[in-house]
Amino acid sequence: MASIFSLIFILIGGVASGLLSSVASMASLASYPVLLAVGIPPVYANVTNDAALIWTSIGSTISSTKELKGHWHQVAFYSIFTIVGSLIGCRLLLAFPSSVFEKVVPIFIAGSGVMVIVSGKHHSLEPHKRPLWQEIFYIAALLGMGVYTGYFGAAGGVIVLVLLTYITDEKFIVVNAIKNVICGLANLVALIVFIFTSRIYWMQAIPLAIGMFIGGYLGMDILRKVPARYVRIFIAALAFIQAGYFFYKAYML
Template identity: 80%
Template sequence: MTIWTTIFLLLGGVAGGLLSSIASMASLASYPVLLAVGIPPVFANVTNDAALIWTSIGSTVSSTKELKGHWEQVWFYTIFTVVGSIIGCMLLLSFPSSVFEKAVPFFIAFSGIMIIVSGKHHSLNTKKQPTWLKIIYFIALLIMGAYTGYFGAAGGVIVLVLLTYITNERFIVINAIKNVICGFANLVALIIFIFTSHIYWLQAIPLAIGMFIGGYIGPAILRRVPEKPIRIFIATLAFVQAGYFFYKAYLH
């Protein structure tokens, strides 16, 4: 691997880390970078997952202020996403992801709409929510964990939406919690894929370094930008990714 390829992967990782920690859209940058250096699509997805964990580490280190006093919530939500991720990985090993490809564009587009709509409910007092509604939200977290392990595209956006309804915290706090619990879901998926697939570790290392840097910078940017523009930015990226997957599924 040449020095230019290493730099290319490093910069792609920084971009992916920023997009992941801010908008849960790392794959818009990191996945194409891995394809560009010659890694086959299936293995690029797994290798991307190996590097993506470092985004969560970087953003967690950078978000200690936002996470202070919220770790009990983090561990509780993590249980659902981790169990879901295990289920998703098992499904992926049994059924090819192509089974789900035609539904993914609409799923991602819906997530883009919801990230805007959920902003209007940001001040919701969760103590007044009926128990059955909370149960539905937690089941949805479990399903999103499975989706992360099975396919993953824009999964973090839906987790962000769910946390907006489950909690009444500030957006930057919700995003910090999202980064942690999605990181654990990705970690579980990686552990499973280490034994069931092939990871291009040589390419994953510079990508991971870049993702750590991008993940660390992301929360600092969020502290300085109003919530509404961030939500619009996330929704826009979701629509772009939905268009890409629609093209792949129906027009390619």
């Protein structure tokens, strides 16, 4: 039974996680270590994290209805690929041991930090001017990111954000809003699978979800006031910090 102090700790961590998710696509930088700190094993911490993550997306989606107006057809189309990928990722998570799971994560996160910097210098072509192979590559990458979201998800939102920057020609804040919905749906699918196939620590997931909803809602207001260039730098810095943290845990301990 969780103590009142650990529940408050998780709630505060959830608010921080929701802010990081909506602003920097880095929810797990706060939420995953919080769950580990209260004694939840790594794989189950990831599953419990998924159970709460969807509330970040709900909060940020409610807060960004203005940015999403006229873009719901894009959300629906891209979500198909990330949802299918998420189902595959869930299966992989349950099939492979935690040692494999922990050693792969730092590589994905460090790569996401590099990608977010590179994408900031990208100037997208108009959709009708892109070669077909490029369109297919980006869609396949979204499918791959769905797999990663179902498998672990840490910094997965960053890579989805980068891919959407290349796929669409929208402003950064609009792309970020689309990303929040897509990742939320992928996490929802993962949660449904895990409810029946794994263990979720609901006592910890509930306060984490409440905090994530609050942080996700407030984060979009912050994002509207900060230039996209600074947000990208912030995202990349957090990605490298998180990659270092998981690299240390996986290879140095």
